[in-house]
Amino acid sequence: MVVELISVGTELLLGNIVNTNANYLSKKCAELGFSLYFQITVGDNEERFCEVLKSSLLRSDIVILTGGLGPTQDDMTKEAVAKIFERRLVMDEPSKERISSYFSFLLKSNPDRIAMNLGLDSVTQNNWKQALKIEDSIVVDNDNGTAPGYILEADYMDKKKRVILLPGPPSEMVPMFEHHIFPYLNKLQNKVFVSKMVKICGIGESKAETQILDLIEAQTNPTIAPYAKSGEVHFRVTASADSEEEAQTMLEPVIHELFHRFDINIYTTEEEETLEQVVVKTLTSKKLTVTCAESCTGGLLTGRLVNVPGVSSVLKESFITYSNEAKIKYLGVKEDTLREFGAVSERTAAEMAVGAAERTGSDTAIAITGIAGPDGGTEEKPVGLVYISCYVKGEVTVRKFHMKGNREKIREQSVIYALDLLRRNVTKL
Amino acid sequence: MVVELISVGTELLLGNIVNTNANYLSKKCAELGFSLYFQITVGDNEERFCEVLKSSLLRSDIVILTGGLGPTQDDMTKEAVAKIFERRLVMDEPSKERISSYFSFLLKSNPDRIAMNLGLDSVTQNNWKQALKIEDSIVVDNDNGTAPGYILEADYMDKKKRVILLPGPPSEMVPMFEHHIFPYLNKLQNKVFVSKMVKICGIGESKAETQILDLIEAQTNPTIAPYAKSGEVHFRVTASADSEEEAQTMLEPVIHELFHRFDINIYTTEEEETLEQVVVKTLTSKKLTVTCAESCTGGLLTGRLVNVPGVSSVLKESFITYSNEAKIKYLGVKEDTLREFGAVSERTAAEMAVGAAERTGSDTAIAITGIAGPDGGTEEKPVGLVYISCYVKGEVTVRKFHMKGNREKIREQSVIYALDLLRRNVTKL
Numbered sequence: 001m002v003v004e005l006i007s008v009g010t011e012l013l014l015g016n017i018v019n020t021n022a023n024y025l026s027k028k029c030a031e032l033g034f035s036l037y038f039q040i041t042v043g044d045n046e047e048r049f050c051e052v053l054k055s056s057l058l059r060s061d062i063v064i065l066t067g068g069l070g071p072t073q074d075d076m077t078k079e080a081v082a083k084i085f086e087r088r089l090v091m092d093e094p095s096k097e098r099i100s101s102y103f104s105f106l107l108k109s110n111p112d113r114i115a116m117n118l119g120l121d122s123v124t125q126n127n128w129k130q131a132l133k134i135e136d137s138i139v140v141d142n143d144n145g146t147a148p149g150y151i152l153e154a155d156y157m158d159k160k161k162r163v164i165l166l167p168g169p170p171s172e173m174v175p176m177f178e179h180h181i182f183p184y185l186n187k188l189q190n191k192v193f194v195s196k197m198v199k200i201c202g203i204g205e206s207k208a209e210t211q212i213l214d215l216i217e218a219q220t221n222p223t224i225a226p227y228a229k230s231g232e233v234h235f236r237v238t239a240s241a242d243s244e245e246e247a248q249t250m251l252e253p254v255i256h257e258l259f260h261r262f263d264i265n266i267y268t269t270e271e272e273e274t275l276e277q278v279v280v281k282t283l284t285s286k287k288l289t290v291t292c293a294e295s296c297t298g299g300l301l302t303g304r305l306v307n308v309p310g311v312s313s314v315l316k317e318s319f320i321t322y323s324n325e326a327k328i329k330y331l332g333v334k335e336d337t338l339r340e341f342g343a344v345s346e347r348t349a350a351e352m353a354v355g356a357a358e359r360t361g362s363d364t365a366i367a368i369t370g371i372a373g374p375d376g377g378t379e380e381k382p383v384g385l386v387y388i389s390c391y392v393k394g395e396v397t398v399r400k401f402h403m404k405g406n407r408e409k410i411r412e413q414s415v416i417y418a419l420d421l422l423r424r425n426v427t428k429l
Numbered sequence: 430m431v432v433e434l435i436s437v438g439t440e441l442l443l444g445n446i447v448n449t450n451a452n453y454l455s456k457k458c459a460e461l462g463f464s465l466y467f468q469i470t471v472g473d474n475e476e477r478f479c480e481v482l483k484s485s486l487l488r489s490d491i492v493i494l495t496g497g498l499g500p501t502q503d504d505m506t507k508e509a510v511a512k513i514f515e516r517r518l519v520m521d522e523p524s525k526e527r528i529s530s531y532f533s534f535l536l537k538s539n540p541d542r543i544a545m546n547l548g549l550d551s552v553t554q555n556n557w558k559q560a561l562k563i564e565d566s567i568v569v570d571n572d573n574g575t576a577p578g579y580i581l582e583a584d585y586m587d588k589k590k591r592v593i594l595l596p597g598p599p600s601e602m603v604p605m606f607e608h609h610i611f612p613y614l615n616k617l618q619n620k621v622f623v624s625k626m627v628k629i630c631g632i633g634e635s636k637a638e639t640q641i642l643d644l645i646e647a648q649t650n651p652t653i654a655p656y657a658k659s660g661e662v663h664f665r666v667t668a669s670a671d672s673e674e675e676a677q678t679m680l681e682p683v684i685h686e687l688f689h690r691f692d693i694n695i696y697t698t699e700e701e702e703t704l705e706q707v708v709v710k711t712l713t714s715k716k717l718t719v720t721c722a723e724s725c726t727g728g729l730l731t732g733r734l735v736n737v738p739g740v741s742s743v744l745k746e747s748f749i750t751y752s753n754e755a756k757i758k759y760l761g762v763k764e765d766t767l768r769e770f771g772a773v774s775e776r777t778a779a780e781m782a783v784g785a786a787e788r789t790g791s792d793t794a795i796a797i798t799g800i801a802g803p804d805g806g807t808e809e810k811p812v813g814l815v816y817i818s819c820y821v822k823g824e825v826t827v828r829k830f831h832m833k834g835n836r837e838k839i840r841e842q843s844v845i846y847a848l849d850l851l852r853r854n855v856t857k858l
């Protein structure tokens with residue numbers, strides 16, 4: 001099945017809101033195993049809307065529309081669809097009743113000026129517009145607003161098409177899709193799609209792709225698709241089959257082969273699992289605690305770890321030691337070390353990690369010191385020079401990096417490499 | 430001028446990333462006074478890309494493309510554009526040199542196994558693809574990655590068109606647009622557009638809009654457009670005139686009126702200035718130092734402050750005290766306080782701020798303690814309860830918040846409110 005998305009709304013064209021609907025619906029279509037080749041955004045303009053809808057109908061089996069179902073003059077999605085399919089708009093009695101009771105409820109519960117200001121003192125003529133449905137379409141209840149959705153099954157150019165009209169606000173659209181549209185679409189096909197996300201850290205995108213180019217080129221089912229993420233590379237592996245079990249079985253050898261090629265560089269195959277979750281999970285399972293000593297990252301590394309609910313069993317405290325004095329006072333970095341090698345040096349990084357571990361009694365510690373820029377770089381120590389050290393039960397490893405990009409990017413990468421270094425060293429234990 | 434946007438990337442069609450590029454570029458087009466009627470997203474597929482590009486070229490004067498400029502096999506934007514305009518791809522020597530030096534820089538500075546793993550031991554054949562330019566196009570430098578951008582001015586169906594090719598990652602695309610493309614586009618028209626971004630913290634979006642509804646409804650030139658941002662509200666005020674000076678003059682009374690209505694709630698009118706920059710600027714100008722004591726935010730507050738280059742003159746160190754023991758050990762929070770009121774309480778928040786200031790000798794301190802969830806909430810202290818305290822030269826203020834949303838959102842909002850509280854208290858001095 002080929003699906004196309006059309007988002008309707010001038011506010012999207014003006015950049016007033018981000019189109020999260022397209023993102024959500026695309027994900028859902030992928031989950032359903034539908035092919036989605038185009039997303040289109042168009043304003044509240046009937047002529048231009050009809051132009052894109054006609055193209056979409058020619059190219060696809062299902063068109064999903066969001067937006068333009070509201071009560072105002074410029075909401076015209078339903079009217080335009082009716083025109084294209086030469087259908088009348090007819091009053092839908094249940095919708096009419098619901099709108100009427102919705103407004104009397106709002107009025108009762110907001111009998112003040114705010115309700116009046118919102119125009120809730122009476123159902124305006126406009127609102128009845130929302131009770132009209134395209135003849136012979138299926139009305140889909142909206143539990144979070146007044147505009148219902150619609151499913152229209154009808155022929156266009158002698159081919160059967162499905163047009164799904166959804167309200168624009170995500171708070172209305174998402175529950176409507178989840179509860180009514182997803183089950184409707186799921187019934188349209190007999191294949192089951194199952195996918196795994198193979199997440200890799202420590203290898204660049206193009207190197208990672210080169211390493212499995214033969215697999216990517218030979219792919220049919222399962223498919224392998226690469227996704228670059230800052231500091232990471234993800235491969236989505238998807239199998240389609242008659243049953244979930246069969247799809248799972250088809251995935252196994254591919255996942256196995258990826259582990260064979262990338263080994264420890266793979267940190268998870270779970271869609272939702274993040275690098276910091278894996279680090280916290282690994283520490284927890286090995287009953288190890290951790291502390292961080294951060295200079296240029298200024299708290300971002302610990303902030304990432306604290307993203308993980310339940311981190312309190314492995315992390316009790318961290319140090320943000322931005323100045324030399326703080327490095328001496330809280331971590332016991334030697335004045336001699338700072339004088340001789342500087343704050344951004346292998347030696348200082350090592351002393352920071354050891355000091356943090358010793359002063360907190362943690363089993364592991366990770367320290368970052370670097371030059372994030374834009375100032376502070378020298379020829380010998382340029383912007384982007386970062387030392388990351390990892391202490392695990394008496395052993396210290398220090399890695400030196402030259403990172404590219406602006407201050408934000410250098411700090412973000414430092415955090416990812418630090419998490420990854422800790423993950424590798426702890427996993428080895 | 431009519432502009433059209435085409436975002437290229439299968440990851441967008443699969444819903445793996447949200448299309449923030451389209452949002453950003455739409456905003457910029459609106460700012461430039463361009464008409465934008467369609468945004469299109471298409472996958473890494475040459476045939477389908479050419480189909481939409483041809484339609485876009487027929488409908489518009491300028492087409493802005495993002496994505497598909499990378500080194501991999503499926504990156505084909507440049508190649509397809511060259512084909513449509515019947516241009517050759519030719520080696521661009523400066524690009525070639527930059528890529529070469531980028532890789533030799535990476536190799537020199539990372540001569541260990543990690544560098545080898547990252548694929549930095551040699552420039553792969555793929556990477557040279559990025560040194561090819563469309564014949565007679567303008568190459569636009571990428572300061573944050575390897576793929577340059579391009580501007581092509583050429584005839585299509587006997588009409589002059591402009592095609593702008595930009596890299597997909599926002600961290601590369603946005604600075605490139607800001608520094609090179611925006612000025613280029615701005616020169617194409619005779620009206621000058623000047624805008625100010627009035628950034629507000631501490632008032633909700635709908636409240637803020639209600640407060641200036643009369644101005645929004647009466648707007649013609651300058652225009653006022655609201656942008657909601659997590660925890661903040663921004664209003665872009667744009668004037669168009671024959672000269673920059675004239676536009677500036679037209680902006681003044683509107684900005685003045687907004688200050689009259691929002692007062693201290695406005696923290697800046699500069700597009701690029703962030704809340705943390707204002708905080709650091711204010712502290713610097715008053716010669717004050719700051720330290721943070723973070724519990725549920727786990728370093729994110731200090732991380733935000735360290736975003737600001739030059740923060741080292743006001744911030745030397747911070748504490749991440751996630752456990753009760755750490756709050757006692759590093760901040761001198763009393764055991765009695767924790768026992769009697771709990772870690773998430775007004776009293777604990779106050780003692781954290783005072784303790785942090787005293788132990789570091791800082792002029793100001795900010796402390797955050799709260800329940801970010803998803804676990805740990807009770808009826809009395811639900812998830813979302815956050816106390817933020819601010820110490821400024823002997824005085825402590827504590828604010829209690831009930832925040833909505835998931836763990837990430839609660840922590841993000843906590844950071845914003847903490848920065849804002851510090852800003853207000855320091856500005857008052």
